[in-house]
Amino acid sequence: MKFDVLTLFPELFNIVMRESIIGRAQENGIIKVNAINIRDYSKDKHKKVDDYPFGGGTGMVMTCQPVIDAYNDITKDMTVKPKVIYMSPQGRVLNQKIAKELSTEEHLILLCGHYEGIDERIIEEIVDEEISIGDYVLTGGELPAMVLIDCVSRLVQGVLASENSYSEESHFNGLLEYPQYTRPADYNGKKVPDILLSGHHANIEKWRTQQSIERTKQKRPDMYEVYERTHKKNL
Numbered sequence: 001m002k003f004d005v006l007t008l009f010p011e012l013f014n015i016v017m018r019e020s021i022i023g024r025a026q027e028n029g030i031i032k033v034n035a036i037n038i039r040d041y042s043k044d045k046h047k048k049v050d051d052y053p054f055g056g057g058t059g060m061v062m063t064c065q066p067v068i069d070a071y072n073d074i075t076k077d078m079t080v081k082p083k084v085i086y087m088s089p090q091g092r093v094l095n096q097k098i099a100k101e102l103s104t105e106e107h108l109i110l111l112c113g114h115y116e117g118i119d120e121r122i123i124e125e126i127v128d129e130e131i132s133i134g135d136y137v138l139t140g141g142e143l144p145a146m147v148l149i150d151c152v153s154r155l156v157q158g159v160l161a162s163e164n165s166y167s168e169e170s171h172f173n174g175l176l177e178y179p180q181y182t183r184p185a186d187y188n189g190k191k192v193p194d195i196l197l198s199g200h201h202a203n204i205e206k207w208r209t210q211q212s213i214e215r216t217k218q219k220r221p222d223m224y225e226v227y228e229r230t231h232k233k234n235l
């Protein structure tokens with residue numbers, strides 16, 4: 001899966017996306033993250049990429065020309081135009097379901113805005129979808145783009161060590177994750193629940209499911225309400 005990222009700060013991606021699981025997935029050729037510097041496409045003699053908003057107001061707006069020219073350049077040889085996602089506070093809020101949908105795409109283009117946003121005509125011209133990582137405003141779309149790349153990439157076949165490592169985890173099955181323990185079995189007098197040391201896998205699975213349900217009910221009643229509706233017969 002390939003991500004082309006249109007950004008004013010490509011170095012951010014070159015450093016962060018080279019580390020850990022995403023970095024290894026790039027080395028293995030499963031994922032490719034290609035950061036493109038929008039500023040390189042500015043035709044302004046001072047390489048300006050923003051300007052004052054018409055109608056007044058504080059802050060600056062990203063101009064059309066550098067972004068549209070960058071998009072046209074990276075897609076000029078593509079027969080199928082990839083989906084363009086603009087990271088914006090106005091977007092559909094990212095969740096595990098959306099991440100799963102996006103992980104089936106071969107190629108995504110992510111557009112990172114800055115300042116107070118981008119000229120609306122960019123959205124009309126090239127953006128297919130706006131996605132937000134939550135209801136708050138950041139200084140730029142780069143962190144949201146990295147969050148999206150991380151949560152989508154880990155669902156791509158071969159990125160995580162084992163497929164089922166995400167199928168049981170939080171949000172994937174509509175529940176929060178059960179508590180996890182590792183050695184030592186007794187840490188400062190705090191013991192690991194006996195059931196987990198029993199080696200009885202059927203009982204362990206039952207205990208874990210019950211823990212997930214209880215945690216979801218307590219921490220995320222909104223998620224529990226959906227789970228209850230879809231599983232009411234088993235509860």
Ligand SMILES: NC(=O)c1ccc(NCc2cccc(O)c2)nc1
Nearest residue numbers: 087088113117132133137138140144
């Ligand atoms: N919640 C998010 O996903 C998110 C995304 C981007 C962003 N900042 C850049 C920006 C972009 C557009 C308008 C705007 O006001 C600010 N901040 C938060």
